[in-house]
Amino acid sequence: xxxxxxxxxxxxxxxxxxxxxxxxxxxxxxxxxxxxxxDPGRGPVFLLLIRENEKxxxxxxxxxxxxxxxKQSLFHVTASQPADSATYLCALDPLMDTGRxxxxxxxxxxxxVQP
Amino acid sequence: DAMVIQNxxxxxxxxxxxxxxxxxxxxxxxxxxxxxQKSSQAPKLLFHYYDKDFNNEADTPDNFQSRRPNTSFCFxxxxxxxxxxxxxxxxxxxxxxxxxxDTQYFGPGTRLTVL
Numbered sequence: 001x002x003x004x005x006x007x008x009x010x011x012x013x014x015x016x017x018x019x020x021x022x023x024x025x026x027x028x029x030x031x032x033x034x035x036x037x038x039d040p041g042r043g044p045v046f047l048l049l050i051r052e053n054e055k056x057x058x059x060x061x062x063x064x065x066x067x068x069x070x071k072q073s074l075f076h077v078t079a080s081q082p083a084d085s086a087t088y089l090c091a092l093d094p095l096m097d098t099g100r101x102x103x104x105x106x107x108x109x110x111x112x113v114q115p
Numbered sequence: 116d117a118m119v120i121q122n123x124x125x126x127x128x129x130x131x132x133x134x135x136x137x138x139x140x141x142x143x144x145x146x147x148x149x150x151x152q153k154s155s156q157a158p159k160l161l162f163h164y165y166d167k168d169f170n171n172e173a174d175t176p177d178n179f180q181s182r183r184p185n186t187s188f189c190f191x192x193x194x195x196x197x198x199x200x201x202x203x204x205x206x207x208x209x210x211x212x213x214x215x216x217d218t219q220y221f222g223p224g225t226r227l228t229v230l
Contacts, residue, residue: 008155034218043119043205043221044158089157091219102148102212103219107157 002027004092004106012112019077021109023090026071030092033066033073038087038108047088048075080113087111118142119222121206127228128196136191136225138206146212147189148219149181150205158205164189165212193227201229 005024013019023033032051036044050057050066050073057064063076077084087108120139128134138147146165150158162171164183178200180192193200203226207219 004157036221041203041224041226043207043224044219045221046218049218102160102163104160105157107155 002104004028004090004104006088006090006106006109008107008109010110010112012114013080015081015113015115017080019080019084019111019113021075021077021088021111023073023075023106024071025092028071028092029068032093033064034091034093034103035062035064035073035075036089036091036105038089040087044089044105077111080111082113082115085111085113119206119208119220121204121222121225123225124223125226125228127230128193129230130198131195134193134196134227136193136204136206136227138189138191138222139187140206140208140220141187142208142210142220143186144208144210144220145186146209147183148207148209149179149189149191150207151200152203152205152224161191163212196227196229198229201227203227 003026034049035047038044048059048064050064052068061078065074087110089105089108091103091105118141122137148163149161152158160172161175162181178194183189203224205224206222209219210217
């Protein structure tokens with residue numbers, strides 16, 4: 001069956017360091033992958049989209065990589081700040097062969113940046 | 116300016132007492148979604164509308180219903196809430212849906228408590 005895996009354990013890092021979060025998937029062949037940020041008690045907010053033919057995408061201090069061979073995306077937050085503390089969700093595009101038409105989300109990894 | 120608005124932000128209901136959650140959007144998007152999210156879990160898609168076309172997920176309980184009277188508004192009706200229905204309910208929109216879907220815009224969510 002199709003599965004999206006994100007590390008359920010929180011990632012704790014010191015301010016100024018680079019945080020790296022992982023999204024692994026099985027039995028998908030996504031055309032693109034998205035990353036969202038979710039703060040406690042709030043809805044997710046879109047951050048970045050990366051397509052299957054893109055190896056890397058950047059937005060300010062954020063960087064996403066996409067390795068379709070490894071079936072993995074890495075999400076990097078460079079020069080991290082306490083304000084970056086949140087849960088980060090990855091989402092994959094629909095599976096064409098199942099007829100499913102909506103994004104599927106992972107359960108997210110909580111990032112905690114210590115001052 | 117808020118683009119996806121959910122009301123109320125917090126809803127308390129009694130076991131078995133029907134409840135309606137509302138969502139409105141100012142984006143004029145074709146697609147509206149309802150997700151259920153429990154603590155530390157992925158948002159779980161309940162159903163979505165593409166315009167007036169309703170699409171129910173196979174594992175969404177019959178207890179959950181939805182209405183979309185016009186482009187801007189969508190409602191989630193829980194006919195007989197059980198204790199297991201206590202969760203955050205997220206409304207989201209996107210311009211399109213399918214294998215090349217756009218990013219999703221989420222509302223702030225409604226936290227439902229069932230007593």
